[in-house]
Amino acid sequence: MKTVGIVGANGYTGSELVRLLAYHPNVELGFLYSRSNAGTKISEIYADLEMVCDIELTNEISAVDIVFLCLPHRESKNWLSQNSVSENTLVIDLGNDFRLDGKSLDRNFIYGLPEINKSDIAQAKSIANPGCFATAIQLALMPLANKGLLDEVYTTGITGSTGAGQSLQATTHFTWRNDNVSAYKTLTHQHVDEILQQVISLNNKEVSLNFVPWRGDFARGIFTSSTIKTDLELTDINQLYKDFYAEAPFVKVSDRAIDLKQVVNTNRCVIHVEKNGNVIVIHSAIDNLLKGASGQAVQNMNIAMGWEENLGLDLKPIAF
Amino acid sequence: MKTVGIVGANGYTGSELVRLLAYHPNVELGFLYSRSNAGTKISEIYADLEMVCDIELTNEISAVDIVFLCLPHRESKNWLSQNSVSENTLVIDLGNDFRLDGKSLDRNFIYGLPEINKSDIAQAKSIANPGCFATAIQLALMPLANKGLLDEVYTTGITGSTGAGQSLQATTHFTWRNDNVSAYKTLTHQHVDEILQQVISLNNKEVSLNFVPWRGDFARGIFTSSTIKTDLELTDINQLYKDFYAEAPFVKVSDRAIDLKQVVNTNRCVIHVEKNGNVIVIHSAIDNLLKGASGQAVQNMNIAMGWEENLGLDLKPIAF
């Protein structure tokens, strides 16, 4: 039994880790760290945890085998530099502090997209967990990048409200968001750099990614469609995708049309490719809090600890 | 490893059993029976099952240890009389054929509400799984019935669209149901008889239940509020509820306001009692497809097979 600490446990991704790890067979929760909510039980913040986890949030850390950082972007580095974490402790950061440049604070963060980096993750003591849109879009593009086939990519993606975190904002007010769709950070989303860094390193030549993110009127999930030009036949493209993900337990390349809800409450990504003329569209869907955040973090932990990749991640889909 | 057959596997409750049993450690799926969809893979009907279960629906049965009947109401008796099921096979019916009168076809169906009937269920070879509203309302009322405190009950309950099944109807059309609320079967819902039969047998005197069911604009869940008069103090009522459910692993009597989504995608029931003057209101919430149907069926199976009650039922809540 390994012990786990979660820093920022009072947020969405932190609490989702609690939900996952409460039933994980190989770990037990050590501390749940929160500066703002120390002294409060996590189940007082998230009522669904009432029968799952009775632990109080704390602002003191103790020695654990694994630490997950679920802090706002740009706060992980601060926290790590101010708190003493053993070099033997596996650190998995769900923020974006170490995704573009993993060498920091005497640690070497490995980019934690298991479908690309599994062998490096298996050796890692520090893992930078990918962003949610970054996961959905990379999984849609990597098989093509791997063959150097990417050039110009046009992607639209839609995300649920949990992507915006638990803070109250005009755009997360129910009255505004219900039945609504809107665009934000058009062409300038912070995940573009992260995606391009990874994609280009496989593609071996420049890629341009024109990404239009939308806010959707649902709580969980990301759906993306990426359009590119290629002369490849659809059957060859599908084969290429299936080969690329042959060993990936959480990625399914589907021959049928996909929909967002088939992956909600799972750690899976489903992908479907369509072609018309010399244009292909690659659709991908994930649960932004699972494969896009906390589920992938557990997957990375499993790999880094030498456990089965899907341990604690055989989740019943919501389905309906 | 015990083998399981699911009759009517192509419906919502049948497919939900597949989702649950696919990860249940003590069983494996034997057959998935469907007359109308024989020859089709269940994952072709429910895309979320693509990576979970690859079994084809069939219209032939084989010998199994446990059979779940997930048929439209009034078809279970027919099916059982036309198909030969060993008397040693545990039969769990999710329909309403045997809830009011369990002695039928040389079998003796035990009413499968574990919080009331656990010892009988443990001995049973035939179990009548309760209805969804019937579960939510009985769990709200039983601690009072157990003390003979029920007289006149006024209940309103709201249910998600999965309660209406997968058939296409005017009232399950997205365009109509989105953002909508409506009443149906006012004072005449079929679960009233089932509830009263159980409640009165504990209450030991007549109870009248005025039940107004509503359709809600969500897919999963039931929320009910029951109003009754009593002179008991609120602290005594809460104690009575907590004592009554002290051994029930899936029922939580909460001191805080509850909300529907805290139980969605779990097998739990949360209950909260409030009082003003001599009037109390008992709120209860369940996931209609889990504690209200397939989850409770697995709970009953676990008890009847002598396994841990929560085996395969430690489900991650959807939470958001």
Place this chain on the structure above:
Amino acid sequence: MKTVGIVGANGYTGSELVRLLAYHPNVELGFLYSRSNAGTKISEIYADLEMVCDIELTNEISAVDIVFLCLPHRESKNWLSQNSVSENTLVIDLGNDFRLDGKSLDRNFIYGLPEINKSDIAQAKSIANPGCFATAIQLALMPLANKGLLDEVYTTGITGSTGAGQSLQATTHFTWRNDNVSAYKTLTHQHVDEILQQVISLNNKEVSLNFVPWRGDFARGIFTSSTIKTDLELTDINQLYKDFYAEAPFVKVSDRAIDLKQVVNTNRCVIHVEKNGNVIVIHSAIDNLLKGASGQAVQNMNIAMGWEENLGLDLKPIAF
């Protein structure tokens, strides 16, 4: 052309008045008062008003013929005592400051439920606009109260998120509220006193109202079901309702099941009565921002000004 001032124009009911009055043939907007947003255009707060109304919010008032007060509860009296409004100006308060006791500040506020009080409203210079739940429940109960038939009433009502106003709260966060239902202010909602005062004055004997309000996962609308005992025949009850509302242009007593969305974006109330044994259930539905607030305020203005009751209120239903 009469001039109108709206105090608290930056809130939901205030902005809804702007939407209604922008197309009202007999009035023009004088001032839109807001202390917190003075200097901002109302269309900067509510984007849907971009092509409708270009007026800037102000914290100075000018002479107008009609003033609507759309302030938080208990602030209308303050505002009126601190600002000089001519005694000839028609004042319509959408808050609850004058509903229970209309005689205040040298004014005599008439309770503005036109279906009960039309002749008094026609003479009034000060009108206390009813609450949203209060409107839906009174319209459901008044025909029985009018015959002294009310005794014990059990009501459940569900409201959209606009009922909670525009402030950001945990219970109006999209992530929490989407697909969720919860109870609040059980048996203690502030509208109960307002309802009972009016209902009892018609009923001529005591009435007890056990009201359980729920939060729904939609933005607009209120649906209520009230259960009472009576020996009257259903046909007689229906006749009584139809007679009572024979002259009410916005109330429909329907012979068919009703649903919330049929009144959304209209000033209407639909009512449907069902009976089983000696128990009847009266369902009613309104749009909480229209017949439950701003629409009814315009209806009251029309009556008080001697105009057609439905002027500016022939609104296209959202329907879908």
Place this chain on the structure above:
Amino acid sequence: MKTVGIVGANGYTGSELVRLLAYHPNVELGFLYSRSNAGTKISEIYADLEMVCDIELTNEISAVDIVFLCLPHRESKNWLSQNSVSENTLVIDLGNDFRLDGKSLDRNFIYGLPEINKSDIAQAKSIANPGCFATAIQLALMPLANKGLLDEVYTTGITGSTGAGQSLQATTHFTWRNDNVSAYKTLTHQHVDEILQQVISLNNKEVSLNFVPWRGDFARGIFTSSTIKTDLELTDINQLYKDFYAEAPFVKVSDRAIDLKQVVNTNRCVIHVEKNGNVIVIHSAIDNLLKGASGQAVQNMNIAMGWEENLGLDLKPIAF
């Protein structure tokens, strides 16, 4: 007062015309034609019409001044050839039978996008009303096409469930569609030809349109984002858009981010342009049943009859 007949009045767009025309000052409803529902009141099908329109559907036509055809695609031509409509009657077809080739059956259908074709529409006796996606996308592209600036366009659009009509389908089942997003007709949507025909005739050179339509989990509305390359400055583009729509009463080029719900239940289109590097994204939003269908049909009627363009179209936005 002119008389109107609606053919296919029992569908979504037909019933939406009833909602609009019931309050239109210059017309009265003559007949509501429906083969399948003759003898039924339209208010029995659409409960929101109970207090608006009491007319029975009929399968016989009478002489009227204006006929709207709201039939499934490819049935308008049939209906017109089988029914005798005077050549003096204004015919407005909401289907796609005459959009690509308007010369048919001795009539000359003008493509009814008023922002492009107003003078032709003013002279027309036959109008082909544009498709819903076609309206939203053309309004987003036309100012650029008008300057010959279009080359390669990448568009994603999301539509509400009303776009799929009232028939019950797997993809309009509430249980499936709630909280869901999916793609359909990728790169092959039937509106692409219609859009290109119009756009190219302004652009004066080839345009390629890569269009990915999505199904959204809301009932009304279309939101689109179109990405193209250009060296123009953003201020110049905005000026170009504002000039192009200077005389269009229903189109707003907004300097602020737009959202879908600001146009729901209105006949408006809002457009917002953003730029990064040499890439621009044009967002547009409409209500698919109004500016995308029935509202635009009334707008076309107004123009063809010589009335104010916005007559009967000053609709209160749903806003929330």
